Amino acid sequence: MSPHDQPLTTQFPAVDEAVILDYGLRAQARMLPYALGFFGVGLPPYLWAASYFMPPAFIVLSLTLFAVNWGFFHYLRAKSRALLTPEDQVPPKAFLARRMVYQGASGALWVAGLMILSYVAALSGHNAHIFLLICAGAAVGIIFFCTPVLRFLLTLGPLAATGPVIALKSVPGGQDLSNLAIGGMALALALGFILNRHLREHYQLAHDQLRLARERNAAVNTSESLSASKIALMHTLSDELRTGLKGLSASLHTGLTQASRAPAIRQHIYSALNEAQHLENMLVTTLDNDTAEQGLMQITPEALDIDAICVKVIEDFSAQATAKGLELALNLEAIPHKGAVMADGARVTQILSHLVSNALAYTARGRVELKVSMMAEDVLRVDVLDTGPGLDADELDQAFKAHTRIARTAAGHSGAGLGLSLSKRLISMMGGRIGADSTVGLGSKFWVELVYDREARRPVKPDTAPPAVAAEMRNSLRVLLLSNDSLRSAQLRDSLERLGHKCLTSTTRERALSLAGKVELDACLIATGPLNEVADADGRETLEAFLYRLRTSQSEAAIQILALLPQGDHADILRDMGVKPLILPQSEADLNRALSA
Structure with missing residues (x-):
């Protein structure tokens, strides 16, 4: 027979009989509220029937029997519950055996009580068959409550049915009723066997579900642990690499200021700086992406x-x-x-x-x-x-x-x-x-x-910095650098930042005014290119208009304006405009003194 011709069947892994028994005992213990309800519903018909033929002393005796049974029943149930283990574990055989004894004994109490009541009823008079039919109904209830555990169903169930049936056969007019009771008991036992079979499959499915849930939780925990380890490793590597890249960038910045003005050498240093910054950005982006995918990204609006x-x-x-x-x-x-x-x-x-x-x-x-x-x-x-x-x-x-x-x-x-x-x-x-x-x-x-x-x-923006910050920032200025020479601009920016100043760079006057209108500046450093028109009157007028707009853009303090001049050309004109001329070449120390003046 080929695999395609085989019948489709559902295969379940074998489950230990101890697990089946454990689930059955649990199910029976959970039925206690229903047993209480069953007893509460049956008690009034019992008292009504007993009042017709049973002496008051016998009624009191039976109620006393009920009370003793319930007391022992709750005691045995408590002893059984004390031996419970988690549902996802197989209980020790010793615990399981003791629970079987406790719960079996509690069921035997009710079987014995039912037999005593049936015997007393058979001796009480010619109307006893009415009371014995109620006892037969109680026997069906005991069969039902024994159903979750097959061993109890096979032993306690038939014993519970025996008392009312024998008593019915012994009373006048009870022969036909005993045959009816036997049929009813047999049907109850058959239904109990069918229900027990379905309950066993249910126990197996529940056990498989718990096992799969446990395996899934273990897999999730392992995955989360691996993800956390991965992110921790990436954080460590990222911190180490970023530290190295920052050191490399600092060395390149130092080399940039000391390098020759040859464009080729400076271009190589610029390329190295860009690559270092690019690698650092890639590290940050990759780490953030993994963190976001794991749902660990924190956003604080x-x-x-x-x-x-x-x-x-x-x-x-x-x-x-x-x-x-x-x-x-x-x-x-x-x-x-x-x-x-x-x-x-x-x-x-x-x-x-x-x-x-x-x-x-x-x-x-x-x-x-x-x-x-x-x-x-x-x-x-x-x-x-x-x-x-x-x-x-x-x-x-x-x-x-x-x-x-x-x-x-x-x-x-x-x-x-x-x-x-x-x-x-x-x-x-x-x-x-x-x-x-x-x-x-x-x-x-x-x-x-x-x-x-x-x-x-x-x-x-705070008006004043705290004392500790003010002391630290006393020599740190915010400088606007205006230059249309890219190499010279980069060199000056490096020098300013190395001196601890904050530098904003602009290549045009319009952009410089736009930046000045948005931030408070301490100084503006103008390189040679933007001052070429100082020699003629129209150029000076344009420059004065620019300087006026630059000064009025600052609301809190007067801005210091400096100009770098290659040969000192037009220094006097610039002084008259309120611009401090600096003759090139200027060292970093000279530049810092001029800015701090």
């Missing part, structure tokens, strides 16, 4: 100053944009003064940083712009626009899938393909949306929509 976050993102990437010769612009449209974005500040910064980083990486020429605007009463939108290669509809759909990179644009750019998928997950957790619009050959616009709460209080 709070009221945010979205302007400050965008300015910080622009500051962080200005050097990279300058090195590639790209314009990096910030466009903050009118945002209501009342209300704030409700999101996790660190995650919003991470998402915008990834979008700007992608835009700079894939844009060969032109500009990248970060634009903030209101889309609705409760939605603020941040757009990242670039003049890169652009994507078609299918490529845009692939861009947001994990571990997927666009073959047409990914050549020459390394990455794990997780940034956009992680950003989508994070934005969804914050109740926002992310998407993109793009045209091949013209550029792309990736956008993020965040929840805006009109009733929230936007965080306010």
